[in-house]
Amino acid sequence: MSDDTPSPRLEEFQQQVDELKVTGGRANPERTAVTVSIVLFVAAVIIEIIAFSQSSNADDARDQTDMVILALLGVVVALGAVGLFLRASLTRWFRYWLIRLIYEERANTDRMVDALGPPK
Amino acid sequence: MTDQPLLELVGIRAGYGIIDVLHGVDLRVGAGQVMALLGPNGAGKSTTLGVASGQIQPTGGRLFISGREVNGVRPDALARVGVCLVPEGRGIFPNLTVTENIRMMTYAGVSYGDVQDRAYGQFPRLRERRRQLAGTLSGGEQQMLAMARALASDPALLMLDELSMGLAPIIVEELYEQVADLARNGLSILIVEQFAQTVLGVADVAAIMLHGRIRRTGPPNEIADELTAAYLGIESPTGGDH
Numbered sequence: 001m002s003d004d005t006p007s008p009r010l011e012e013f014q015q016q017v018d019e020l021k022v023t024g025g026r027a028n029p030e031r032t033a034v035t036v037s038i039v040l041f042v043a044a045v046i047i048e049i050i051a052f053s054q055s056s057n058a059d060d061a062r063d064q065t066d067m068v069i070l071a072l073l074g075v076v077v078a079l080g081a082v083g084l085f086l087r088a089s090l091t092r093w094f095r096y097w098l099i100r101l102i103y104e105e106r107a108n109t110d111r112m113v114d115a116l117g118p119p120k
Numbered sequence: 121m122t123d124q125p126l127l128e129l130v131g132i133r134a135g136y137g138i139i140d141v142l143h144g145v146d147l148r149v150g151a152g153q154v155m156a157l158l159g160p161n162g163a164g165k166s167t168t169l170g171v172a173s174g175q176i177q178p179t180g181g182r183l184f185i186s187g188r189e190v191n192g193v194r195p196d197a198l199a200r201v202g203v204c205l206v207p208e209g210r211g212i213f214p215n216l217t218v219t220e221n222i223r224m225m226t227y228a229g230v231s232y233g234d235v236q237d238r239a240y241g242q243f244p245r246l247r248e249r250r251r252q253l254a255g256t257l258s259g260g261e262q263q264m265l266a267m268a269r270a271l272a273s274d275p276a277l278l279m280l281d282e283l284s285m286g287l288a289p290i291i292v293e294e295l296y297e298q299v300a301d302l303a304r305n306g307l308s309i310l311i312v313e314q315f316a317q318t319v320l321g322v323a324d325v326a327a328i329m330l331h332g333r334i335r336r337t338g339p340p341n342e343i344a345d346e347l348t349a350a351y352l353g354i355e356s357p358t359g360g361d362h
Contacts, residue, residue: 007306009202010126010151013276014186016201023192109214113255 030095033088040081047074124187126151126277126308127172127203132181134171141167143332144181149277154299154309156319156340159329160351165312166208168329169279172310173205174198185277200228204275208282208312211266214255218246221254221265225272239268242298260291267298278302279310284318296322320344 048071055067125148132145141164149155159165170176171183174195183191185203205211212221222239226232240247243264249257254265263283270278280299284292300322303309313319320326326343328336328350335350336343 009274009276009306013126013202017186017188017190020188020190020193020197020201022188022190109255113214116256 030088030092033084034092037081037085037088040077040084044074044078044081047071047077124151125149125184126153126186127310128184128187129168129172130182130184132168132171132178132183134167134176134178134181136167136176140179141332142171142178145171145329145332145334147327147334147337149308149310151308152303152306153325154303154311154323156316156323156326156343157310157312157329158316158319158326158343158347159314161314163329164332165314165329166281167332169205169207169281169310169312172279173203175205199273202274202276203279204270204273204277205279206263206266206270206281206283208285211269212254212262214253216254217251218254218257218265219250221269222246222272225269228273230273235272238272238274242271243268258291259287260295263287263291263295264298267295271302275307277308277310279312281312282314283311284313284315289318292318316344316347 051067051071051074055064055071058064058067127147127149129145129147132142132147133140135141145164145168147155147157147168157165157168167176171178174190174193174197178191182189185193185198190198199205213224216224222235223232225235225239240250245261246264246268249261254262257265267280283295283299287295296318299309299311303322303324311319311323316326320340320343323340325337326340327334327338328343328347330350336346
């Protein structure tokens, strides 16, 4: 055990830890992204419904133009939501495949080592 | 020894996908201290090491390294500063030779000569096996190689996951002699083990983990007395401090 004075290695370690970049951390960011994308898509549908109902009730062409712009905004939000959903889903899927490949490779190596027989 | 722990987990919750494994883990490893984390299969010991090494992001709680909160830090950044994990099973590349495995540790910015000196100095047997494929080494030699790789980066905190798994008792004893030697040189070590007898002889403090929580922390001799009861799910007469 050491005394009260930290060793040079510990001092260096402390300094390196202080310099670390820390993001705060998020567990399973893809799950959050999928949830956000679903919420955005629902919001986009609501925007479209509002735009449709308001434009139907508007007599003035300028009001209708406003609603067309709102509808376009809804389409943009929907496209963004779909993009985010695809991106997060594909990331989860590829991560799963990567882990599966690593485990299969490890199992293959174990089989080869077993086939080679006991160590000399 | 300074009061500030080198590693501290406060109320850590973590798991895999929708399954929570850790339900509020509190753990402290002091500078120069050897802690044994014991518990049955599925208690959450390896997940705790995963969180401590930055490989698993906690869903709740705080992770401190040397007094600084480091939630969200990248595991490779932690490894570079000296938080090193020897994982369960083998932490080696089985289809590379011993020398190639050791050479891989130069990523940490340590020269190849220094890496070799540290590895072969601590484990002379590896020098004899340096041209052999790592996967064809015996279990004990593979663990030595895994430890040599970890020590090559000059860690400040070493975490060992199930060092004794699948090894003969005499080999386990030999490996723990090396661990005791490292501890004498001031390295902080967190050891996870399912079977406790050998590790309790090396540890300064021990903790029992059950169902994703630290059930009891204390001196190794006290923990040894309560271990069987804890494994069998019998309430300890002395109770727990968590």
